[in-house]
Amino acid sequence: xxxxxxxxxxxxxMSDVVFECVLAYIHDSRDRQSISLVxxxxxxxxxQTRKHVTIALCYTTTPKQLLRRFPFxxxxxLKGKPRAAMYNLIPxxxxxxxxxxxxxxxxxxxxxxxxxxxxxxxxxEDLELLARDRGHVLQVLKLDKCSGFSTDGLLHICSSxxxxxxxxLEESQVIEKDGGWIHELAMNNTQLEALNFYMTDLSQxxxxxxxxxxxxxxxxxxxxxxxxxxxxxxxFFRAAVSLEEFSGGCFxxxxxxxxSLAYPPRLCRLGLNYMSTNEMPIVYPFAxxxxxxxxxxxxxxxxxxxxxxxxxxxxxxxxxxxxxxxxGLEVLARSCKKMKRLxxxxxxxxxxxxxxxxxxxxxxxxxxxxxxxxLEYIAVxxxxxxxxxxxxxxxxxxxxxxxxxxxxxxxEVITDLPLDNGIRSLLSGCNKxxxxxxxxxxxxxxxxxxxxxxxxxxxxxxxxxxYLGESDSGLLGFSRGCPSLQKLEVRGCCFSEKALAMxxxxxxxxxxxxxxxxxxxxxxxxxxTMARPFWNIEIIPxxxxxxxxxxxxxxxxxxxxxxxxxxxxxxxxPSVIPLASITQ
Amino acid sequence: xxxxxxxxxxxxRLNEEASSKKLSPRRNIQDVISxxxxxxxxxxxxxxxxxxxxxxxxxxxxxxxxxxYNQECSRVNTAATATxxxxxxxxxxxxxxxxxxxxxxxxxxxxxxxxxxxxxxxxVAVKNENNQTPVIAGGISKDxxxxxxxxxxxxxxxxxxxxxxxxxxxxxx
Numbered sequence: 226x227x228x229x230x231x232x233x234x235x236x237x238x239m240s241d242v243v244f245e246c247v248l249a250y251i252h253d254s255r256d257r258q259s260i261s262l263v264x265x266x267x268x269x270x271x272x273q274t275r276k277h278v279t280i281a282l283c284y285t286t287t288p289k290q291l292l293r294r295f296p297f298x299x300x301x302x303l304k305g306k307p308r309a310a311m312y313n314l315i316p317x318x319x320x321x322x323x324x325x326x327x328x329x330x331x332x333x334x335x336x337x338x339x340x341x342x343x344x345x346x347x348x349x350e351d352l353e354l355l356a357r358d359r360g361h362v363l364q365v366l367k368l369d370k371c372s373g374f375s376t377d378g379l380l381h382i383c384s385s386x387x388x389x390x391x392x393x394l395e396e397s398q399v400i401e402k403d404g405g406w407i408h409e410l411a412m413n414n415t416q417l418e419a420l421n422f423y424m425t426d427l428s429q430x431x432x433x434x435x436x437x438x439x440x441x442x443x444x445x446x447x448x449x450x451x452x453x454x455x456x457x458x459x460x461f462f463r464a465a466v467s468l469e470e471f472s473g474g475c476f477x478x479x480x481x482x483x484x485s486l487a488y489p490p491r492l493c494r495l496g497l498n499y500m501s502t503n504e505m506p507i508v509y510p511f512a513x514x515x516x517x518x519x520x521x522x523x524x525x526x527x528x529x530x531x532x533x534x535x536x537x538x539x540x541x542x543x544x545x546x547x548x549x550x551x552x553g554l555e556v557l558a559r560s561c562k563k564m565k566r567l568x569x570x571x572x573x574x575x576x577x578x579x580x581x582x583x584x585x586x587x588x589x590x591x592x593x594x595x596x597x598x599x600l601e602y603i604a605v606x607x608x609x610x611x612x613x614x615x616x617x618x619x620x621x622x623x624x625x626x627x628x629x630x631x632x633x634x635x636x637e638v639i640t641d642l643p644l645d646n647g648i649r650s651l652l653s654g655c656n657k658x659x660x661x662x663x664x665x666x667x668x669x670x671x672x673x674x675x676x677x678x679x680x681x682x683x684x685x686x687x688x689x690x691x692y693l694g695e696s697d698s699g700l701l702g703f704s705r706g707c708p709s710l711q712k713l714e715v716r717g718c719c720f721s722e723k724a725l726a727m728x729x730x731x732x733x734x735x736x737x738x739x740x741x742x743x744x745x746x747x748x749x750x751x752x753x754t755m756a757r758p759f760w761n762i763e764i765i766p767x768x769x770x771x772x773x774x775x776x777x778x779x780x781x782x783x784x785x786x787x788x789x790x791x792x793x794x795x796x797x798x799p800s801v802i803p804l805a806s807i808t809q
Numbered sequence: 810x811x812x813x814x815x816x817x818x819x820x821x822r823l824n825e826e827a828s829s830k831k832l833s834p835r836r837n838i839q840d841v842i843s844x845x846x847x848x849x850x851x852x853x854x855x856x857x858x859x860x861x862x863x864x865x866x867x868x869x870x871x872x873x874x875x876x877x878y879n880q881e882c883s884r885v886n887t888a889a890t891a892t893x894x895x896x897x898x899x900x901x902x903x904x905x906x907x908x909x910x911x912x913x914x915x916x917x918x919x920x921x922x923x924x925x926x927x928x929x930x931x932x933v934a935v936k937n938e939n940n941q942t943p944v945i946a947g948g949i950s951k952d953x954x955x956x957x958x959x960x961x962x963x964x965x966x967x968x969x970x971x972x973x974x975x976x977x978x979x980x981x982x
């Protein structure tokens with residue numbers, strides 16, 4: 226160890242200035258992590274020049290620890306609730322409170338300009354504090370799938386943060402009191418580049434304010450709103466000359482009225498909600514320009530998808546429900562050769578509500594595999610699948626980084642199960658895979674198949690395993706591999722507590738585990754096999770959840786375990802219990 | 810090496826305040842970590858093994874990649890024959906490395922104050938009658954239907970509402 230680094234401003238004969246210059250070019254957090262391990266001086270230099278930090282789970286560290294390690298960050302992303310919260314599986318009061326973070330950030334992080342909270346509980350008081358102490362410098366605020374605040378909190382932000390470039394509220398649960406916040410935004414801000422309150426239920430937003438924002442903010446590039454009648458936005462579209470992305474709105478009037486609507490000249494990312502067959506032609510004039518299309522909340526049938534997608538040769542990103550069907554995917558594969566990201570979500574289960582052609586199977590996937598060779602991300606809900614389709618993907622989609630497939634449970638019989646060989650081919654062919662989710666059913670993947678996953682996932686960092694394997698030995702085989710696996714989610718599998726605990730110990734990169742559905746031991750002791758320092762283990766016990774129309778469903782227990790430098794949580798709600806492991 | 814700090818274990822909630830906290834003095838891990846040279850600790854691991862590890866059948870060649878841990882604290886109180894003692898009380902499971910002697914003494918203490926019985930007051934009971942600490946055991950596969958993404962669920966509900974509210978005669982106006 227070079228001890229001179231303690232006192233001198235030189236490392237290996239080179240002055241700090243050299244390293245400072247070099248460090249400015251290094252952005253990847255993993256590279257910076259390696260650099261910070263070289264010697265103390267480089268660790269300090271790296272810490273001083275680090276611009277952005279992502280904390281994947283807010284309970285893994287504390288605001289004070291962050292301040293000590295990276296005092297000059299300009300941008301912070303914090304995540305709270307487990308990902309399963311997006312599927313209504315996590316109690317609302319689980320945690321992920323922004324308050325302690327906002328308090329420290331407002332007080333001590335003098336360079337902070339961008340803040341992103343994801344799946345956290347944010348209060349109006351937090352927003353008020355942020356607005357008061359950081360309002361003059363805050364440029365980016367993202368409250369992403371958050372809850373706990375109201376339009377009052379937004380009012381503070383919009384009144385004080387005059388330099389705000391990005392206000393992102395997508396999918397947050399906001400208590401709506403009035404539309405004053407957007408009026409303040411319109412009056413005070415000329416810097417806005419992106420405004421997003423998509424999939425919130427904010428409806429008291431005046432289209433006059435939207436139009437004013439479009440007029441005053443010349444750099445406005447992306448706007449995603451809630452349900453506002455499209456015809457009311459004529460003025461907005463006319464004023465938003467720089468607009469490239471628009472999502473939201475809805476179509477409530479007669480279709481003919483929409484025909485004369487003019488859209489901004491650079492618009493290339495689009496998502497029109499409740500758009501039906503009759504309104505679709507309004508997209509035709511600029512369909513060939515479209516790079517991104519969101520049809521998740523449109524009212525189109527399979528034929529509509531075919532007709533529309535044929536006109537979009539430059540499409541790179543598509544999101545749709547499975548009403549797109551195999552036929553739609555075949556059209557996509559033929560017409561859209563530049564596709565990079567494809568997400569096919571699950572539509573309604575009731576047959577009357579969706580097109581009967583609206584199923585995706587091996588036929589559509591094979592077409593995509595052969596037609597969209599640049600694909601980097603695919604997430605799809607399938608009704609049927611074969612090994613051959615997966616093999617085809619493994620052979621052709623060499624740029625694939627993210628693969629997610631869920632086998633729907635409607636069909637009794639699936640053409641070709643188990644998928645052991647197909648999955649092995651997929652994983653060994655797509656060697657750039659970083660994220661992987663496979664959700665099948667009992668019999669979908671044997672223990673051998675699960676072991677294959679372990680053996681062929683060199684670079685995968687995140688995995689979701691749903692109904693995979695047959696027994697504990699499958700899990701243990703799996704956990705002997707996966708050298709890069711950092712975050713593991715397991716649902717509906719038949720593994721015992723003991724096997725889960727042993728798997729955790731074998732997965733050498735694992736720092737986060739979430740499990741729902743497992744074979745519990747009588748005492749709960751078996752989980753303790755994985756007890757060790759810095760490893761927090763929490764249980765969300767089984768609970769009855771109201772799922773609407775008077776029915777109640779029993780949710781099985783969850784296990785959540787993660788590395789933390791902050792010790793066990795101190796803010797448990799009644800619905801979460803810790804398994805504290807202490808050594809003396 | 811520092812002297813072993815005094816440890817107070819409050820099994821029976823005699824001290825109401827302490828019952829809501831952990832059963833031993835909390836170490837300020839982050840302070841300790843920031844003072845340790847990672848390289849020194851890595852070589853310490855290599856020489857002495859990781860005593861805080863309570864497991865007999867799993868080997869841990871990868872422990873060097875774990876966050877730095879203050880080994881000093883763990884070695885002070887553990888004799889060579891230390892084995893884990895697991896205590897579950899009031900919904901909190903705690904594990905201590907104690908010598909067989911210490912374990913015996915603790916058991917005797919429990920027996921003396923609270924003779925072994927099947928009532929809900931027993932410290933090692935897991936299946937509890939009170940609502941605060943329900944059974945930990947997980948569920949089996951069949952109870953877990955596919956759950957829908959929140960955003961899509963909301964959209965499908967809204968779409969249903971729209972369909973029900975739009976009458977077939979609206980277009981005749």
